[in-house]
Amino acid sequence: MLIVADENIPLLDAFFEDIGQIRRVSGRDMTADDVRNADILLVRSVTRVDEALLEGSGVKFVGTATIGTDHVDREYLASREVTFCCAPGCNANSVVEYVLSVLSLWAERTDQTHWTGRSVGIVGAGNVGGALWRTLVKLGFDIKVCDPFRESEETDSNLFVDLEEALACDVVSIHTPLTHDGEHPTFQMIDATRLAGMNAGQLLINSSRGEIIDETALRERLQQPDAPTVALDVWENEPDISPETLALTWLATPHVAGYSLEGKVQGTEMIYQALCRFLGLPARKRSGQFLPEPALAKIAFTSSAQASEASSTAIRACYDPRRDDARLRNMMATVSAERGREFDRLRRDYPVRREFSSVKIQLKGTSRSLQDVFKGLGFKLKL
Structure with missing residues (x-):
């Protein structure tokens, strides 16, 4: 059995070597010739899986080790009776931690003593947006959620607001899939009109899909007075991103919000489990078997620690997006x-x-409120 896989999927051998022969290829450059003799195809979001890729192949199973599925023509797969699976929620916590790190940096930039004192509009409350919602509520943020699909399913519709109200919050974090049609398409949903309604006191974060924001309109808005602060992890026309957009963006990262080791390995595990079900094999392997000891294992705080400063220190010790920003800007320059x-x-x-959960926070004589903050962030505690 031949398994053709994106070379960037982690732990391919560990999970799949017992199932078949593995052929690694570049996900971005994958062609029909690469998969012609394949039985199994494993991809990430950079590979367009459609008739052009699969016509003439013997592929019977496609797995994407990602939350998103807009790169896959699911109707075509169904018409060919090709089994498909994705990894919903695999890196949701990683993206949540990315947003928390950005919020921490923005609070410092705007001289906010209490970083939870601002309102956050979450646009899209699926696996990632829902996880962010739950975390920010624990931390005491004022949350407004826009998701017309979730709203129609919930018994309490008062939990939700319309898009304009969400966009009026101090922070707007986008977590919708990319869709071009239907009742609520998201392609260029954040357009010139909506960007014009935002101001310099606001932060706009996009870690979902670049095309949800009209980048041409964004560049024009960022060159105007009273423009919002923008943090982008995703871009139009990836990987050929716009140097002009990058130059105008406060915080810029190369589509890595969900790139924690835990998130990536969990995505691999989820498609491994789905493939085992498809083949009728026992799924004996778990991601925990393969995670190494973290480089940073413990952080200690004493009774003199202040909640906002201590939490920011711990967050950035685990992940500081400014490092990714520097790598991207240096490359583009x-x-x-x-x-x-x-x-x-x-x-x-x-x-x-590594994610926050890999680090143990030692608290000596600290307040209960500080303990609650670290619990809300997802760290392990040692009292």
Whole structure:
């Protein structure tokens, strides 16, 4: 059995070597010739899976180790009776921690003593947005959620607001899939009109899909007075992102919000389990078997620690997005040709990043409120 897989899927051998022969290829450059003799196809979000890729192949199972599925023509797979699976929620916690890190940096930038004192509009409350919602509520943020699909399913519709009300919050964090049709399409949902309604006191974060924001309108708005602060992890036309947009963006990262080791390995585990079910095999392997000891294992705070400063210190010790920002800007400044390949290289060679749960926080004589903050963030506690 031949398994063709994106070379950036972690732990391919550990999970799949007992199932079949593995052929690694570049996900961005994958062609029909690469998969022609494949039985199983494993991808990430950079590979467009459609008739052009699969026509003439013997692929019977497609798995994407990602939350998103807009890169897969699911109707075509169904018409060919190809089994499909994705990894919903695999890296949701990683994206939540990315947003928390951005919020921490923005609070410092705007001289906020209590970083939870601002309102946050969450646009899209699926796996990622829902996880962010739950975390921010625990931390005491004022939350407004816009998700017309979730709203129609919930018994208490008062939990939700319309998009304009969400966009009026101090912070707006986008977590919707990319859709072009239907009742609520998200393609260029944040357009010139909606960007004009935002101001310099607001922060706009996009870690879902680049095309949800009209980048041309965004560039124009960011060159105007009273423009909002913007943090982008996703971009139009990836991997060939706009240097002009990058230059105008406060915080810029190369589509790595969900790139914690835990998130990536969980995505691999989820498609492994689905493949085992498809083949009728026992799923004996778990991601916990393969996670190494974290480089940072423990942080200690004493009774003199202040909640806001201590939480920011711990968050950034685990993940400081300014490092990814620097890598991306340095690449764009020094590479004139093949920037797209270099963008992908930043993702391929991404350093190991562990989630908050891998770190134990030792608290000596600290207040109950500080303990609650670290619990809300997802750290392990040692009292």
